[in-house]
Every structure is written in C-alpha cells, then in structure tokens.
Amino acid sequence: MSKIILTGDRPTGKLHVGHYVGSLRGRVELQNSGKFDHIYIMIADAQALTDNADNPEKVRQNIIEVALDYLSVGLDPLKSSMFIQSQISELCELAFYYMNLVTVSRLQRNPTVKSEIQMRNFETSIPVGFFTYPISQAADITAFKATTVPVGEDQAPMIEQTKEIVRKFNGTYAEVLVEPEILLPDNKACLRLPGTDGKAKMSKSLNNCIYLSDSEEDVKKKIMSMYTDPNHLRVEDPGQVEGNSVFIYLDAFSKTEHFGAYLPDYASLQELKEHYMRGGLGDVKVKKFLNAVLQEELAPIRERRKHFEKDIPEVYQILKKGTEEAREKAAATLSEVKEAMKINYFEDLTMIQEQAKRYSE
Ligand code: TRP
Numbered sequence: 001m002s003k004i005i006l007t008g009d010r011p012t013g014k015l016h017v018g019h020y021v022g023s024l025r026g027r028v029e030l031q032n033s034g035k036f037d038h039i040y041i042m043i044a045d046a047q048a049l050t051d052n053a054d055n056p057e058k059v060r061q062n063i064i065e066v067a068l069d070y071l072s073v074g075l076d077p078l079k080s081s082m083f084i085q086s087q088i089s090e091l092c093e094l095a096f097y098y099m100n101l102v103t104v105s106r107l108q109r110n111p112t113v114k115s116e117i118q119m120r121n122f123e124t125s126i127p128v129g130f131f132t133y134p135i136s137q138a139a140d141i142t143a144f145k146a147t148t149v150p151v152g153e154d155q156a157p158m159i160e161q162t163k164e165i166v167r168k169f170n171g172t173y174a175e176v177l178v179e180p181e182i183l184l185p186d187n188k189a190c191l192r193l194p195g196t197d198g199k200a201k202m203s204k205s206l207n208n209c210i211y212l213s214d215s216e217e218d219v220k221k222k223i224m225s226m227y228t229d230p231n232h233l234r235v236e237d238p239g240q241v242e243g244n245s246v247f248i249y250l251d252a253f254s255k256t257e258h259f260g261a262y263l264p265d266y267a268s269l270q271e272l273k274e275h276y277m278r279g280g281l282g283d284v285k286v287k288k289f290l291n292a293v294l295q296e297e298l299a300p301i302r303e304r305r306k307h308f309e310k311d312i313p314e315v316y317q318i319l320k321k322g323t324e325e326a327r328e329k330a331a332a333t334l335s336e337v338k339e340a341m342k343i344n345y346f347e348d349l350t351m352i353q354e355q356a357k358r359y360s361e
Pocket of ligand 1: 007008140141149151
C-alpha cells in the first residue's frame, strides 16, 4: 500500500514556533526522508470559516501568510502538494455523504469540539458547520487515502473520528477508504509549547507567541522577557525547570552541538538544568543561550521567506498547481466512493442494461 501524508492548518493567523516544533519541522523531515509516495499539505480555509464565517477577509489574508510559512520552513512544492481546501469541492461532497454515518451524540462527545465550543462561547448557538467539522476533516483525510497524519496532540480525537467513519463506510458499502494513523512528535516538549508568558497555550490574543516571521530583534525581545520561575529572584536562588518556559523551549530546540557553539561551560542541557536547580545560574544567561539556539533555527527560515515574499504571484501559482494535483486524487476517491454507494448511475452501464431488460420483459 502506498504511504501518503495529509495534514494542514487553519489560516487564522501566522504560524508560530509551537506549530513549528509540533508539526512543521516534522513534515519537512518526512518530506525529505523520501519514505512517502505523496505528501499533501492543506490550507484549511473552509474549516477556518466554520468559526470565522463573519470574517472572510481574515481567512483570505492568512492564506498567503500560511503559504509563506510553509515555503519558508522548507516545504518544497516539487515534493509536496500544497493546496487550498475550499477549491476542492469533492471534499464537500464526501463530507455530505459521511454525515449519514455519524450521530449527533458522537459529535457532541468529541473532546476537541467540546473544548472549542467552550473557548468560543458557542454553548447556546453552535453553527452547524462548526459542529460538523470533524466530518469534514475526515473527508480531507480520506479523500487522499492518507495513511499518516502528522498533527498536534489536540487533533487526536479528529483522527479517531475519521477512523470510525472509515470503518463504518467500508463495512456498509465497500473497502474503499483507508484508516489513517496520527503521527506525533516523540519529544514531549514539542507536543505543546507554552506561550512566552508561561501560559499553556500560545495564542495571538494573549500576545505570547514567537512567530516564524518575527524579526531577529523581536525574537530576542520576546525571549529576554520570557516567563521563567517566579521564585528564582536572585542568581544564587535554586530555580525550577518544570513549567519554566525557557527550559521547555530548550527541551524542544536545543541540541548537544549548541552547547559547544554557544555555551561551552556546559556539555548538555541536563548539566545546565542541574546548575539552575542548584542555584547560581541567572535567567539572563539561559535566555541568551536560548536566543542563540532559536536564532540559528530561524535564520534560514527568515532567508527563505524573504526570497518568496519577492514573488507573491508565484506563491499563488504554487498553491494553484498543488490544488490541481490534490483535486485529481480527491476526484478519484470520490468516484470510488460514489460507486460503492451506488450513486454512479451514468457510469454504471451494466445497471442501465439490467434496468432496460427488466422493463422489456
Ligand atoms: N483541524 C486542524 C487544525 O485546527 C486543521 C485541519 C483541517 C487538518 N483538516 C485537516 C489537519 C486534516 C490534519 C488533517 O489545526
């Protein structure tokens, strides 16, 4: 069986370093591993509209932001098809048929939907489109017969829901769809990078994100004012590394080589942590090290971004071409789905003949 990746992001804002360690960095590695037959990366604008119906301009503006972020981190249009969800109507068709295979109570139990309803104060008036987006997401994944879906931990219930739909469909009609597997980063710190203020979630409205598109100076400023251990007041005080954003970021980003290059007094992150916990190590020194590490990672991303920003029409061309590639695959799956569901009337010549015979007898 071929190995296919499908993943994507809602274009509701620029992508930040949490997206990067949680998913983007891994996608680029998977892309360059050569182990996959096809990679589809989707800008989920239709899904973004399920909770931004009144703000289409925001979604439109962020398509190009997300596309630039993709290209800057090293997703390569020659190796990965990058496309825009709303431009593939086959995905809506699939979702419409899958709706018959899912119950309202099952959707109500979806933990991601539940917490998002709370977050958006939708309790009293949930838009139907938003409520059913897990079904649409199952369409996104199955349209490409994806075997592997690299996403953040928060998306696990979506993959679960997709698997259920696949089993239900294949059991009811025919073995057409493929059950996907979620792929999470193995580094725990990468699962959910906290905000620079120490809050569990990075969010634009909390103003606690480091964006991939931030300038060198902005990144430095954000790091130098980052949340650490509030009880670590003097250098000599023992400090805590758990829940300390600076150390969590180091868990996610630092490699042994970085110590040789920027902090040769320590051989490893473990040694640095031990010194911090013992006392005698100031926050500024650790922050400066984190800044060096992060700037090293972000510099090539910034460079590539500059290059693509010079030719925005070309970026749209890349998306258009990716969308054409993606549509071909989605259309092929949809046609198998319709055949399995016996709604392929005009293609089914045997059926037409049988009907004709029935009436001529
Ligand atoms: N729900 C995902 C998010 O909020 C975006 C998304 C839409 C997606 N369709 C997808 C992710 C299909 C993976 C596969 O980030």
